[in-house]
Amino acid sequence: MTRQQQGTFRTSMYWVLAVLAGLFLFIAFNYNDLSSTKGQVKVGKRQAESIASTFWSKRQVNPGSFQRTAILQDDTAVDGYISLHHLEKSYEKQFSHIHPLQYWEVTYYRPHDTKQYFTRINPFDGTVIGFGMHSSIASPYMDTGQMIDSAKAYAVEQLKQLQQQQPRQNVDIVYIGKSRESDGLHFTFADKQAKIGQAPMQVHVQVFAGTNQPNGFATSFAVPKADRSWFALQSKRSKIMTWVFMIGQFLLFVGALLVLYRKRRQGVRYGRGFPLLVLAFVLDLLINVNTLPQLQSQMGFAAIAARGNWMSDGWIGFFVEMTAILEVGMLYFITVAGGALAKDVMGEERWLSWRHPDWPIRVRNAAFRGYGIAIIWLGLQTLFYWIGQTYFHVWEQNDMGSSPWNNVVPALIPAAAWFAGINEEITFRLFGYGLLKKLFKKTWLALLIPAMIWALGHSLYPVYPVYTRFVELTIFGTLIGWCMLKWDLETVIFAHVSFDSILMSLSLLSDQPVRMAPAAIFWAILPLLAGVAAGSLQRMGKHIFQKDLI
Template identity: 30%
Template sequence: MLKRFYSATPLPLLAVIGLLLYFGVIIVSPFFRDTERVDQAPPNTPEVSKQQAEAAATDFVRSRFKLSPESQTNVLYQAYTAISGYLQKEHLYNQYAKRYGDQYPLEYYEVEINDKRYGTTYYVAVNYKTLQIFSWERSKSPAAKSDAVSSSEADPARLAEQTIREMGYAPEQFTRSGEQGRDRSGALVYVSKTEQIGAAKLELRLGVSGGQAVSFKPVFPAPDSFISWQQAQDERSALMTRISMAASLMMTFAALIVIIRYRRQVRFGRGTVLTMLFLAIYLTNNFNMLPAFRTMHGSGPSEPEAAIYLLIMNIFITLMAGSTYLSFLAGRQLWLNRGWNAWPVWRDPQFGSETRTAMVRGYLICLFILGVQQVMLFIASEAFDVWAVSEPTDSIYNMRVPGLFPLMAWAAAISEEAVYRLLGIALVLKLTRSRALAVLLPSIIWAMSHTQYPIYPVYTRLIEVTVLGLVFGWAFLRYGFLTAMFAHAAMDSILMGLSLMYTGEPLQIALGALYLLVPAAVGWIIAWLHGRFNRRPPAASLPGAPPLPEASPDSGRLTPIKFGPPASH
C-alpha cells in the first residue's frame, strides 16, 4: 500500500500534503490545549543580555566577598531540568509559572567568576528576565588562603538565618530539615511551611564555611518517585544508544570487509570531500559548544573539565568520520555490484544536473517529512503525554557563535545518510533479501541513537525517528543518495534555522531565514560549477563492475530506480 501510494503520488503533491499537515496542526492545536494545563514548556527566551547578567553578578559578589579586578567571567545558560520535567509530567507547569516563575525561574543565566588571585570560583544565578540574583555559590581551591572570621560569628544556624533574611526571606516561615538539618553535601536545609507545588516543597539550601555563608540555593526538589521514573527512562535511552552504537560499529566492520573484498574495484577517493566536510563542520561545532560543555561543571572552575570533554568529543567525531568514509566506499560498491549507481560523483556526466534535481526533490520530500513529524509530535503531546525539557548542553544560548549551529544540518545529513541509507540498506538487503527489512532495520538503529534527547517517555522518540527513517529510506531507494542527503539537510536546516529565529534577536532572525535557503544555494552552485569546470570524460566502468546507468534522454538525469532495490545478479 505504501509502495503504491508513493509510486503514484508526485513529489509536489507530497509537499503540499506536508504543508497542509504542518500548518493544520498549528491552526488546530490551540483548540486542544487546556489553559490550566501545559504539557510542554513554552519557548522561554532571555530578555536581558549576558553582559547585563555579568555586571549584576559581579556587583553582587563584590558586595559580599573580596574580588580582584583581574577576575575572569563567563556567562552560561542553565536550567533546572528535573523539576521542569516533573511539572510537565504532572501538568503543573502553567501553575508554577504563574506562582513562582518570576522568583524561581526554571531557566536562567549562570555567571561564573574565576578569581585566580584568591583561588576562588563563584557561580551566581541571574534571572534572565529581571536580573534578580536568586542563587549563588562560592568555592575555594585547597591552596587558597582562608578568610575565616571570629568564632563569635561562626555559628552556622545564626549565619544561615542571617543570610535568609538578606536574601529577602523570613526565617520563621521555614523549618530545619531532619535532625541535623543538612543534605548530603553538608548544606543546611530549610523547608518552607507554605510554598509548595504538587509534591515539591520550597527548600533553601545554605552552605556555611569558615564563618561565612558560601552558598544559597532556593530549590523545588522533584519528588523521589519522579526521579526514579526519570532515571529508569534515561537507562532505557542509554541502553538503546548503546545498541545503536554497537550495531553501527558492526556495520563499520562489515564495510571494511566489503572494501577489502572489492579493493581492486573500489575508488578510494570517493567520499573524501564529503567526509572531510563532515569532520570540519563537526569539529567546528564542538569548539562552538565549549560553553555548553562548561555547564557540566563541579564546584571549581569549569574550564578544565570542559577541555577534557572537548578532547574526548573530538576523538569520537574523528572516529565517526572514519566510519562515514568507509560507509561511502562500501555502500557505493555494494550498489554498483547490484547494477545501480546510487551516488553519482563529480566525474559522472550527469552529476551536475542530478545534484540540482536532487536538491529540488529533497526540498519537496523535506516538506512532506516536516508535516508528518508535526502530526506525530501533536499526537504524542495530546494523546501520550509526551514532553521535553530544556537541556543546557544542547542550547544555542551556550554557543560561542549561535549562527554556526545550522551548519550541523549538513554534518548530520552526510554522515547519517551514508551510514544508515547508502550502506545500511545495502547490507541488510544483502543479508535478508527483503526490501522492507532493508529500510526498517537501519531506520530503527538510527532512531535508537536519537533517544538520548531529553524527550519523555523515551520510546516516543524511537517511534518518531523510525518513521522519518522509513521516508528517508524510500527517498534513497527511489531517487538515490543525493536526494536523501538533500532532504535530510533541508529538513535540519529549516528546523535549526527556525531555532535561531525563535531567539528574537534581529541578527539571528536574519541568519535563520538565510539558512532555510542554504540547501537550495548549495545545489545550484554545485550544478553550475560542474557544468563549468568538469571537462574530463566520464570514468570508464570499474573493473569487474556493471556499467553505470545511462542518462535519461528526456531529463538529463540518472534513470530513477523503482521503489525497492535493483534486482540482484
C-alpha cells in the same frame, strides 16, 4: 496533452498538495509557539556576565583575575515534574520569579585552581537568584550549633529580595538539616508556604570554609521520590538505548571494513565522496569548537586550560580535534564501502560521482525535492506528536543543551544540520541499507534495521516516555530509506539537512533577545541555494582536485 504529460502533471500536483498539507499541519499545530515571545530569553550572555561581575565585585572578589563561562541551564528535575503533572501555569504564576526553570549560570574559574565562583541569573529580568563558591580545599572545624539561626536569617533576607513581585509579610521557613562539604557547610530549609504539587520549595545556604559567614544561596524543589524514581528509570532506559545505538553504529563500521576487505580486488574507489568528507570534517570541527562552552561545563572547569572564547589548549583541544578525526575517519570507510555496495544492490545511479556531467542537475533536483520532503516530514512529525500528546501522554521537556545561547557563535548552530544530514544518511541509509540488503536479501528488513539503529541514537532527547523518539524515527527513517530507493542518496541528504536546518533556524528566532532573522533565513534556504549553485561547486571542485579521485 499526452498521457505521459498528464501523468507528470498529476504527479506534480500531488507533490504540491503534499507539501502544502505538511506546511499547513506544521504551522497550524505550532502557531502559538512560533508567534509567542513567552519564555524568550531577554537577558543575553554578555549582560549576564556583566551582572555576575558586578555582583562579585561588591563581595571583594576580582572577576578580572578569573576566566568565565556563561551557560544557559535548566532545572531538569523540576521542569520534568511540572510537565509530567501539567503544573506549568501554576508554577509560572507562583515561582517563575524566584526559581525560573531556565537560568544563566556564570562561572568564574582558573585552570587547575580549586576555587570557583558561580552565579545564577534570571534570564528574563536579570535578577541574581543564586550564588556560591565551590572549592576542594578541606574545611576547618566550625561550630554549627551557633550558625543555624544566622543561616536562617540569611535565607529569609534573600527570599524577601526575590519575592518583590509577590511580597509576603512573613517568610516562614524551617530547618531540615545540613551537610559538610569541602567548601563549607550547606544548610537546608523548607519554606512552609511555598509548594508546587507535592514538591515543597527548599532554600540552601552555604557558609564558606574559614569565614563562618553565610555567603551562598540557592533554591530548589524537593520532587517526590516516586517521580524521581520514574525519571531515573527513563534516564536509565535512554542510556541503554544509546549504548545499543553506539554498538550498532560500531558494528556498521566493522561491517564497512569487512566489505572493503572482501572487495579489495574489485577496484574499490577509495576517493568516492572525498570532497563530501572534507566538508564533513570542516563542519564537525566547527561544531565541536562552537560547543566548547557546553563541553567546559560538562567536564568541569578546574581541569580545563582555555584561552578566550575560541581557542583551547591542553587535553580539551586534543579531545575536540580527535573527536572530529575519529567521526569523519569512520565516515570515510563507511562512505567507500557504501559506494561499493550501492553498485551491487541499488544500481550506481542512486549516487552519482560529483565528476559526472549530470551531477549538477541531479543535485539541483535533489535539493528542491529534498526540501519538499522536509516540509512534508515536518507536517507528519507534528501530527505524530499531536496524536502522542492527545492519546498516549507523550510530552517534551525543555532542553537547554540545544540552545543557541550555549554556543560560542549562536548563529552558527544550524551548521550541525549539514553534518548530521551527510553523516547519518550515508551511514544508515546508503551503507546500512546496502549491507543489510546484501546479507538478508529483504528490502523491508534492510530499510527497517538501519532506521531502528538510527532512531536509538536520539534516545537522550528529553521526550517522554523515552521510547517515543525511537518509534517516531524508526517510522521516518524507514520512509526516508524508501525515498532513497525511489530517487537517490542526494535527495535524502538534502531532505535531512533541510529538515534540521528549518528547525534550528526557528530556534535562532525564538531563543534570542534580538531576533536573528537574517541568519535564520540564510540557514533555512541554504540547502536550496547549494542546489542551485551545484554547477559552480562542481567546476570549483574540479579545479581544486585536478587528480581523478573517483
